[in-house]
Amino acid sequence: MRKNIITDSTLISTYIQGKESSLEILIKRHQQRLFSFIYSKVQDKDITEDIFQETFIxxxxxxxKGNYNEEGKFLPWVMRIAHNLVIDYFRKINRMPSFKTTDDFDIFSVLSDGNLNAEKQIIKEQIYTDVRELVEELPQEQKEVLIMRMYKDMSFKEISENTGVSINTALGRMRYALINMRKLIEKHKIILVN
Incomplete structure (x- = not known):
């Protein structure tokens, strides 16, 4: 059997059994795609290199540890690890990529003003806490999409891949989540102060 037709799962098995070179083949096979994916998010060669290394560690x-069980889905699994590390990187430097919502109602826009005095800062933090609590009241499917979109800055394509639903379903859940958030804000009489 030639190297280039050995499946990922076979390579994983032989690596787990102690054949170190199998991992090398896996890394070479996917490095271009993974590197491009990480670079598209962080736009910096050195940071991309670091996250790439960290992903494979x-x-x-x-x-x-023998904890791998995603038979035949090696690349999506590795991409998910890389994606989480990219999010960790942005959290670390406290510069989450900004997100845009197309809905006219954007409760998160009130949370993004950096020039607030101490009193407004406290109000902002209270709003943030109130909003977080309201998110918890949403139906599970809507909550999941809203958190992925707003807090983890995932695209609808990524949300679709992570939840196993179509992009349209993910968009629909997001729309209902925002409608429900609006209702909950009115019900709980939360005032969003600018």
């Missing part, structure tokens, strides 16, 4: 640890 996590992959190796998981495989060595």
């Amino acid at each position: 996590k992959v190796i640890r998981t495989l060595k």
